[in-house]
Amino acid sequence: MNTDSPLPRALVIDDEPDLRELLDITLSRMGLAVETAEDLASARRLLAGSGPFALCLTDMRLPDGNGLSLIKEISRDHPDLPVAMITAYGKVEDAVTALKYGAFDFVSKPVDLEALRNLVRTALQIHQDDLERAEAAAPSDDEEKPSGRSGPDRTPVSDRETRLLTERLIGTSEAIQKVRRTISKLARSQAPVMITGASGTGKELAARLIHDLGPRAEQPFVAVNCGAIPSELMESEFFGHVKGSFTGADSDKEGLFEAANGGTLFLDEVADLPLNMQVKLLRVIQEKTVRPIGGRSEQRIDVRILSASHKTLKPLVEAGDFRHDLYYRLNVIELHMPTLGERPEDIPLLARHFLDSIAEQWGEPARELDGAALESLTRHAFSGNVRELINILQRAITLADGQTIQSRDLSMDESPQQEAAAPVRPEDRNLDDYIEDVERQVLEHALKEARYNKTETARQLGITFRSLRYKLKKYGID
Incomplete structure (x- = not known):
């Protein structure tokens, strides 16, 4: 086949001649120039020497090895080449393994042609997006070109x-x-x-x-x-x-x-x-x-x-x-x-962004956090993470008298995590009482964060609504 063809090129690897022919015909009718191989050795020769491909389809089991090894090699050496696995019907484990190894999708035998066409269209779009990324990231003639090949961790953005x-x-x-x-x-x-x-x-x-x-x-x-x-x-x-x-x-x-x-x-x-x-x-x-x-x-x-x-x-x-x-x-x-606890250095940037966003949504002037308020936010243990941060800032904007938000405007309770971490002397209370105190604090804090919406409270705590109702009744929380 003429490797200078302007058509996008596809590589099909399967040891069944009838399936290779079916795939060749189907992909050719979609406007692709198709190369076929019956084993891994032939596929590797084509990948190494006949120009770039826009798509690769490979069978799972081939005469000289496993298609998974080829997927690994393509992910390593040709990171911009979308590769899909052809799996036996019902072999979900094979499909999952192929995806973990770097395949972008899979198609099962017997091949459904409409599913195949959808897969090919997606692969070509991925390939086109990669080309555009590479073109956008390419240095101009007067810029220093980076050394070394591009790889999975250096995909152009x-x-x-x-x-x-x-x-x-x-x-x-x-x-x-x-x-x-x-x-x-x-x-x-x-x-x-x-x-x-x-x-x-x-x-x-x-x-x-x-x-x-x-x-x-x-x-x-x-x-x-x-x-x-x-x-x-x-x-x-x-x-x-x-x-x-x-x-x-x-x-x-x-x-x-x-x-x-x-x-x-x-x-x-x-x-x-x-x-x-x-x-x-x-x-x-x-x-x-x-x-x-x-x-x-x-x-x-x-x-x-x-x-x-x-x-x-x-x-x-x-x-x-x-x-x-x-x-x-x-x-x-x-x-x-x-969590925000895993990236506390981002809290000032997040707070500034959400203050501006809330001000725009509410049609109000943008507010500022004073140093003490910002420090309080940075040190707070956010059980609700970014969602909780937004709620705190919305409340602070409502309560603040001027354009500057102070610590008292944040109205932040001590977090349950901080309270639970306090040392407890055995003579003060027994373990059951202590655990119940902690659970009560967690429930009360979660209710406040959910603005006393019990359905949302149960969702945030990861428990059923029935379980939440039982616990609220148990502790007399209304």
């Missing part, structure tokens, strides 16, 4: 990407810079991401950035709080229903998966999904199809899944409260959002 990352993830700490670098990499992939972190650390913000910086940016971003949907309505919310499928179904309803088709579905507080819904969600992720309640046929969907939880899922898996197969399918790559 566009001006737009830099702007979005710095505008939305405010701070200069190493912790937040690491988050920015990770998000930049995750945006190139289609792998499921589990975003972890305490309440108020910005998990949905991170999910939106991954979406906005990736090839699906022009498609829908749909966010859903899994803990806020009543269990009896959950299947209809996720998958939709057809008119007349149950009492009250007066018209067809589009589900969340359909609404996010082509884009990203963000499952917030995924730990709150009941087990029966976990089974159905796993099937949709594996099959990439949904069937509305009362529907007669499956509808193919192309959705990237991002998840988040302030709970640690591993103990839930071990306790049998969260399916291990769904956990490993969602937690292919983990992104941890740091």
